[in-house]
Amino acid sequence: MTPIQARAIPPLLAGRDVLGSAQTGTGKTAAFLLPIIDHLARNPSRGKPVIRTLVLTPTRELAAQIGESFDTYARFLKLRHRVIFGGVNERPQIGALRRGIDALIATPGRLLDLHSQGHIDFSHVNFFVLDEADRMLDMGFIRDIRKVLALLPQQRQNLLFSATMPHAIVKLASTFLHDPIRVEVEPESTTVELITQQVMFVERSNKKRLLKELLLDPSIESAIVFTRTKHGADRVVRILTKADIHSAAIHGNKSQGARQRALAAFKAGDVRVLVATDIASRGIDVDGISHVFNYDLPNISESYVHRIGRTGRAGRDGIAIAFCDENETEYLRDIEKLTGTPLTVVTDHAWHYPEAMPDADSQQETRKGRRSGHRPWKPARPPKGESRRERQPKEDSRNQRRSQNDSGGQQQPKRENDDRKRSKEESGDQKRTKGAGRNRRRSRNQGGAQRRSKGAPQQRRRRRKQSRPPKKR
Known part of the structure; x- marks a missing residue:
C-alpha cells in the first residue's frame, strides 16, 4: 500500500470528502477506486443497475486507464462500468447506458452531450470523483465541471485528486467539498526524487x-x-x-x-x-x-x-x-x-x-533595473520641422539679433520699408493669380476628361431625352 492509499482510504470508507494531492504514479487511482468498489459491492442495486458513481477525467487516455483499473479490481464482482469519451461512435456507449451500469467514467464533453440527449440520469449518484483537477483547469473545463456539479444530487460523497494543488484548485474544491480531509503525500509541485x-x-x-x-x-x-x-x-x-x-x-x-x-x-x-x-x-x-x-x-x-x-x-x-x-x-x-x-x-x-x-x-x-523602474536615457525630441542641429536656445537667437542690429549702426529709411512691403504684396498677388490660373486650367482639363468619358452614344442619347421638354397631350 502506497502512502496516498494509506492516508486516503480510511476517511473514504468512513464517508468523508477527500481532497488529495499526490504525484503521478503513486497509486492514487486505487486510492479512490477501492473504497468505491467496496461500497458498491456491499450495497448492490436491485433490478437494473443505475449510475451510482461518476468519475470525471480530462483526457480519453486517463479515462481508459481508470476503466482498466476498475476491470482489474472488480474482476470477480458483479459490477458494471462504462468508459465514455468523444472521438468514437456513441452508439455502443448509449447501448451500455440503456442496459444499466454501476459506475461511469467519462470526459466532460461526451458526458454532457449524452446527458442532453436524455441517455444519462444523475439522480442516483452517490460518489463523485474529479481526477487530475489541475489538468482540468489547464484545459479550460471549469465551465463543464460546474455544469456537471449542478446536475448532481446534493447528498453525495465527493473526492478531488490532483497532482498539484494551486490556489485555483483549492477555490474550486471549496465550492462542492464539505469539510474535506486533506491528504498530501509530497509537497506540492515537487518532482520524483528517484x-x-x-x-x-x-x-x-x-x-x-x-x-x-x-x-x-x-x-x-x-x-x-x-x-x-x-x-x-x-x-x-x-x-x-x-x-x-x-x-x-x-x-x-x-x-x-x-x-x-x-x-x-x-x-x-x-x-x-x-x-x-x-x-x-x-x-x-x-x-x-x-x-x-x-x-x-x-x-x-x-x-x-x-x-x-x-x-x-x-x-x-x-x-x-x-x-x-x-x-x-x-x-x-x-x-x-x-x-x-x-x-x-x-x-x-x-x-x-x-x-x-x-x-x-x-x-x-x-531584474534589479526592472524593480527600480530605471529606463535608459533618450534625447529629447525637437519640435516638428526642426532638427537637433538647427535647434538653438532662445537666448542665443536673441543675442544674434541684437548683434546684427548693433553692427548695422542705423535704421533703414521709412521709404525703403514701404517699397519692400509693396514688393512683397505684388509678389503675393502674382502668386495668387498664378495659382488661380493653374486651378482654372486643372478644372478645365478635368471637365474635358469627364465629357470625353461620357461621350458614349447611349449616354448622349440619354442626356438628350432628359433635356427635351415633355410632349403636350
Whole structure:
C-alpha cells in the first residue's frame, strides 16, 4: 500500500470528502477506486443497475486507464462500468447506458452531450470523483465541471485528486467539498526524487540530431519524447522513422483509434519511442519507461512535473533529459524555481550551444533595473520641422539679433520699408493669380476628361431625352 492509499482510504470508507494531492504514479487511482468498489459491492442495486458513481477525467487516455483499473479490481464482482469519451461512435456507449451500469467514467464533453440527449440520469449518484483537477483547469473545463456539479444530487460523497494543488484548485474544491480531509503525500509541485534530471543546451536546428544520437543508445529500452505542439510531434516521428527508430505520435489531432493503437503498441514493446503532447500525457500509465525527453520545454512549469512523472514509477529509477535552446532559457529558470533544484548540465555532446545557457549576472542586473523602474536615457525630441542641429536656445537667437542690429549702426529709411512691403504684396498677388490660373486650367482639363468619358452614344442619347421638354397631350 502506497502512502496516498494509506492516508486516503480510511476517511473514504468512513464517508468523508477527500481532497488529495499526490504525484503521478503513486497509486492514487486505487486510492479512490477501492473504497468505491467496496461500497458498491456491499450495497448492490436491485433490478437494473443505475449510475451510482461518476468519475470525471480530462483526457480519453486517463479515462481508459481508470476503466482498466476498475476491470482489474472488480474482476470477480458483479459490477458494471462504462468508459465514455468523444472521438468514437456513441452508439455502443448509449447501448451500455440503456442496459444499466454501476459506475461511469467519462470526459466532460461526451458526458454532457449524452446527458442532453436524455441517455444519462444523475439522480442516483452517490460518489463523485474529479481526477487530475489541475489538468482540468489547464484545459479550460471549469465551465463543464460546474455544469456537471449542478446536475448532481446534493447528498453525495465527493473526492478531488490532483497532482498539484494551486490556489485555483483549492477555490474550486471549496465550492462542492464539505469539510474535506486533506491528504498530501509530497509537497506540492515537487518532482520524483528517484529521477535523474539533466539539461542539454542545444541550438534549435540541432535538436533532432541530438535526439537521434541519444536514442541510438541500446540502454534506452522505452522512452517518451514530449513536444509543445501537435505538428511538432508529427515532425519528430518523421525524423525518427527516417533514422530507423520505431516511434509513434499521440496527440489531440489523432483519432481515438490511432491513439489507442499507438499506446497499445508502446505498452507491448513494438514501438520503442512514444512522442506525445502535454494533453495526451496524463493518460500514459506504462511501467518500465526508462527515459523522458523534453524535446521542447513546456511554457507552463507545472507541466514539467507531469512530464517527467511518466518515468521513475513504482520506486524505479528514471532519467529525464531536457533540451534547451536560446529561446527557452526563461522556461528553464521557471522550472528550476518550481522544483527547487537546478538541473544537471551535460556538455559532453557534439551540439553543445553555450549561447543558450542562462547568464546569472546579467539576469540579476536586468531584474534589479526592472524593480527600480530605471529606463535608459533618450534625447529629447525637437519640435516638428526642426532638427537637433538647427535647434538653438532662445537666448542665443536673441543675442544674434541684437548683434546684427548693433553692427548695422542705423535704421533703414521709412521709404525703403514701404517699397519692400509693396514688393512683397505684388509678389503675393502674382502668386495668387498664378495659382488661380493653374486651378482654372486643372478644372478645365478635368471637365474635358469627364465629357470625353461620357461621350458614349447611349449616354448622349440619354442626356438628350432628359433635356427635351415633355410632349403636350
